[in-house]
Amino acid sequence: MGGVSYIEVADLSVAYPDPSAANRHLLAIDRLSLSIPKGAFISIVGPNGCGKTTLLLCLAGILKPTSGNVRIAGVAPGKTTCGYVFQNYRESLYPWLTVLDNIALPLWLDGFARAKARQAATELMATLNIELPVDRFPYTLSGGQQQLAALLRAVIHKPAVLLLDEPLGSLDVPSRADLCDAVQRIWQAIGATTVLVTHDLDEAIQVADTVVAFTPRPARVADTVEVPLPRPRSRDILHDPQVVVWRDRVHRAMTGGRDS
Amino acid sequence: MTRDRALLALILLAFWSALAYSGSVSPLFLPEPHAVVVSFWRGLVSGSILRDIAATMARVLTGFLLGGAVGVTGGIFLGYWKRLHNASIPFLDFLRSVPVTAILPLFLLAFGIGDTAKIAAIAWASALMMLINTVLGVASVPPTRLMVAATLRASSYQRLVHVILPDALPQIFIGIRTAISFAVVVAVVSEMLLSTTSGIGASIYNSSVMYRTEDVYVGIILTGAIGYLLNLATARLDARIVHWRAR
Ligand SMILES: Nc1ncnc2c1ncn2[C@@H]1O[C@H](COP(=O)(O)OP(=O)(O)OP(=O)(O)O)[C@@H](O)[C@H]1O
Ligand SMILES: [Mg+2]
Numbered sequence: 231m232g233g234v235s236y237i238e239v240a241d242l243s244v245a246y247p248d249p250s251a252a253n254r255h256l257l258a259i260d261r262l263s264l265s266i267p268k269g270a271f272i273s274i275v276g277p278n279g280c281g282k283t284t285l286l287l288c289l290a291g292i293l294k295p296t297s298g299n300v301r302i303a304g305v306a307p308g309k310t311t312c313g314y315v316f317q318n319y320r321e322s323l324y325p326w327l328t329v330l331d332n333i334a335l336p337l338w339l340d341g342f343a344r345a346k347a348r349q350a351a352t353e354l355m356a357t358l359n360i361e362l363p364v365d366r367f368p369y370t371l372s373g374g375q376q377q378l379a380a381l382l383r384a385v386i387h388k389p390a391v392l393l394l395d396e397p398l399g400s401l402d403v404p405s406r407a408d409l410c411d412a413v414q415r416i417w418q419a420i421g422a423t424t425v426l427v428t429h430d431l432d433e434a435i436q437v438a439d440t441v442v443a444f445t446p447r448p449a450r451v452a453d454t455v456e457v458p459l460p461r462p463r464s465r466d467i468l469h470d471p472q473v474v475v476w477r478d479r480v481h482r483a484m485t486g487g488r489d490s
Numbered sequence: 491m492t493r494d495r496a497l498l499a500l501i502l503l504a505f506w507s508a509l510a511y512s513g514s515v516s517p518l519f520l521p522e523p524h525a526v527v528v529s530f531w532r533g534l535v536s537g538s539i540l541r542d543i544a545a546t547m548a549r550v551l552t553g554f555l556l557g558g559a560v561g562v563t564g565g566i567f568l569g570y571w572k573r574l575h576n577a578s579i580p581f582l583d584f585l586r587s588v589p590v591t592a593i594l595p596l597f598l599l600a601f602g603i604g605d606t607a608k609i610a611a612i613a614w615a616s617a618l619m620m621l622i623n624t625v626l627g628v629a630s631v632p633p634t635r636l637m638v639a640a641t642l643r644a645s646s647y648q649r650l651v652h653v654i655l656p657d658a659l660p661q662i663f664i665g666i667r668t669a670i671s672f673a674v675v676v677a678v679v680s681e682m683l684l685s686t687t688s689g690i691g692a693s694i695y696n697s698s699v700m701y702r703t704e705d706v707y708v709g710i711i712l713t714g715a716i717g718y719l720l721n722l723a724t725a726r727l728d729a730r731i732v733h734w735r736a737r
Contacts, residue, residue, distance in 0.1 A: 290641050314641040321634040325734030326656040336642050339652065369734060387642075 236268035236423050237289065237391070242298035243448075244284050258284040260448035261298065266440075268303075271417055271424045273434035275484055276444030276452075282427045283317055285449065286393045289425060290314050302391060310391055313384030313422065317395040319377050323368035329379050330364035336387035354386050358412055373400035378409065385416050392422035396429065406433070407465055413437060414462055431477050432468050441476070443483035453483030521704040526711075529704040538693070543712065545688035546677050549605065550716075553612025554673045561617035561669075562662065565624020566650070569658070575625060582622055590615045590676050594683055608680040615676045616669040623665030627658025660735045663728045670724055674717045690716075 242262045248254035258281040266272055276282050287293035288300050291308025302310045313336075316322040323332050331338075333354070334347035342350070355362065360378060368376055381397050397413070398406050414437055417424050428434050434441050435457055445452045455476045459467055467473055503523065509515045510522040517525070533539035568575040590611055597614075601607035631654055639653045681691025690709050697705035728735075 287637075290637075292637050292640050308640075308643070311643070312641045314638070316634050316637065318634050321632050322638050324635065324638075324653070324656065326659070335652075339639075339642050339644050339648055367734060393641075 234267060235265040236270070236303060237264070237266040237425075238299075238301040239264040239285075239288075240299045240301075242285070242288060242300060243296050244281070244288065244293065245296045257448040259288075260450050262450055264442065264451065266423060266425070269421050269423055270440065271414075271426070271438050272440045272442055273426045273428060273438035274442050274444060275428060275431060275434050275480060276449060277446045277484060280444045280447045281449030282444060283395055286314070286395055286425065286427060289391065290393055307391075311387060311389040312391045312393065313387070313389035314393045315377070315380045315384045315395060315397040317399075317427075319380040319397075319400075320373070322380055323376055323383075325367060325369050327368075328365055329362055329368055329371065329375075332368055332379055333364070333382045333386055335383060340387060351382070351386060354382060358382075358415065360412065374402065374405055377401060378405075381409070381413070381416075385420060385422070388420040389422055392417065392420075392424040394424065394426045394428075396427055398428070398430075398433065410436060411462070411464075418461070431480055432465075434480070435473055435476055436463055436465065436467060441480055443480045445484075445486065452486070453479060455480055518701065518703055521707060525704040526707045529702075530708050530711075533705075533708060539708070539712070541688060542690045542693050542709075543716070545692075546674075546681065546690045547716070549608050549612060549681075549689065550670070550673045550677045550720075553609045553677070554616045554670055556609070557613030557616030557618075557673075558620045558666070558669060560613070561620025561665070562624050564617070565621045565662075566628055566655075568621070568625045569628025569654075572629070575629065582618075585618055586622065591679055591683070594680055597680075598684055603684050603686075607684055608677065608686075611680050612673045612676045615672050619669035619672060620662070620665045623661050623668070624658060627661030628654055630661075631657040660732045663724070663732050667721065667724045667728065670720050671717055674713065674720065678713050 240263050242259055242264075243257065244259040245255040245257050248256045262281075262285070274282050274285070284293065288295055289302070289307055290312050291300075291306065300307050323329075324335070327335065330348055330351050331344075334342075334344070334351040337347035337350055338344060352364070355364070360382065362375055362379060362382075363371065368379060371379065377397055377400050381394075384392060384394070384397075394413070398409050401409055410433055413426075417437075426434070426437065431441075435455075438457055441455045441457060443452045443455070444450065457473075457476065459470070459473075506520070507523055510517065510520050530539070533542075568578065593614075594607075594611055597607040597611045601610055635653055635657060636649070639649050644652065677689070678691035678694070681689035682695040686692040690712050694706050694709035694713075697703070697709065
């Protein structure tokens with residue numbers, strides 16, 4: 231990954247208290263180092279439970295590393311503006327706010343008047359050509375619509391860092407393709423340094439400058455694959471013979487060299 | 491549904507009439523239905539019923555509002571201060587197990603036999619209910635909801651107002667509903683025990699010592715009706731405000 235590093239992860243380790251045995255620890259991330267240039271889009275893939283969400287929480291400054299260091303633009307994470315789509319998107323939307331107010335929330339917390347924030351939310355949806363029943367409460371929406379709302383909320387304040395934890399997991403195939411495009415457009419429009427966690431290798435390759443494959447827990451970088459293709463990219467690039475090779479490489483790295 | 495309810499009411503009334511008019515139960519224990527109706531009518535006309543209702547409701551609402559405010563504030567405080575909360579759990583459970591009637595004498599000693607003692611007792615009971623439920627709500631905000639606020643760099647005040655309080659609201663409403671029903675009980679009991687001239691409890695007590703059983707029944711029915719209506723009103727309010735309960 232070329233360029234000046236913006237997000238710098240150095241020797242990061244995170245241990246959780248082991249739920250099955252007191253005083254024991256469970257290592258989720260093991261001396262992970264990663265360097266992401268400003269404005270880059272990287273995808274992270276890895277087996278279930280390897281530590282991907284844990285890494286994002288560290289990048290957001292929500293989780294303190296057990297050892298090692300995370301720096302964003304040279305300072306501790308949590309100092310820069312951040313958009314985060316939580317893997318658990320259902321719980322992340324506030325059920326006491328309408329969908330529109332949920333999307334507008336970041337601006338609202340930034341001190342914008344409520345009406346102004348709402349208007350910005352409406353405009354964002356118009357720009358991205360996204361339709362949602364904005365006056366309803368989030369729990370009345372489908373899983374996919376909720377993910378969409380969570381995604382919009384994560385970008386409305388044009389954050390410097392965008393962290394996406396499986397943001398498209400509940401979407402059907404056509405919406406997924408649409409949203410994949412939307413994510414790329416949003417990323418290009420706001421220039422956020424973006425980290426996407428996904429289980430979908432095609433999606434990982436389609437949108438990213440770099441795909442990072444993690445080992446099974448504890449997470450370490452198993453392989454890093456650059457994707458130097460022009461943008462915007464549609465799903466058609468997935469038929470590119472080069473992409474097929476990259477896909478295989480990522481797959482092998484993830485499974486630890488085993489052929490599945 | 492409504493028809494079934496009316497039918498059930500008729501059956502109960504018929505049962506009561508059969509017992510009372512046949513003379514198989516002494517009117518001292520079970521007055522004849524028409525005697526209760528007459529007594530109710532007299533109370534309405536003389537204004538004594540409305541005065542009693544007003545006196546009891548004034549105590550219920552004052553005590554509930556005072557106690558509720560203290561309980562919610564204390565609940566937020568304890569919800570934040572986990573260490574104190576954990577330490578206080580057995581004490582709260584203990585206090586909850588002490589019947590308010592058992593500590594009424596203390597209120598009597600502290601405040602005399604006037605309204606203050608009764609309102610203090612109601613406030614005490616309400617505060618305890620509201621505190622316990624508010625702590626529960628504040629302490630059990632799902633982590634992701636707090637993390638959302640953290641990633642948006644919300645201030646502690648914003649976290650409280652935009653996340654913690656709304657999230658605790660369903661549980662706070664459970665507190666309100668429990669506390670207000672309980673407040674009626676404490677009001678009537680304290681009106682009976684701390685000699686009073688006004689209020690439904692006083693009316694029940696005074697009627698009973700004069701063997702005016704039909705007036706006792708009027709008081710009982712009024713108490714039940716007030717409790718029922720308050721519960722209905724708070725349930726409606728709850729359903730309207732806390733539309734996301736259990737989502
Ligand atoms: N709060 C916690 N306490 C204890 N262990 C935890 C905690 N959170 C995560 N873990 C453990 O740490 C490891 C990494 O978890 P993490 O959520 O980062 O995985 P992930 O890569 O995001 O998985 P998935 O693909 O399923 O989302 C897992 O083995 C998990 O069981
Ligand atoms: Mg995860």
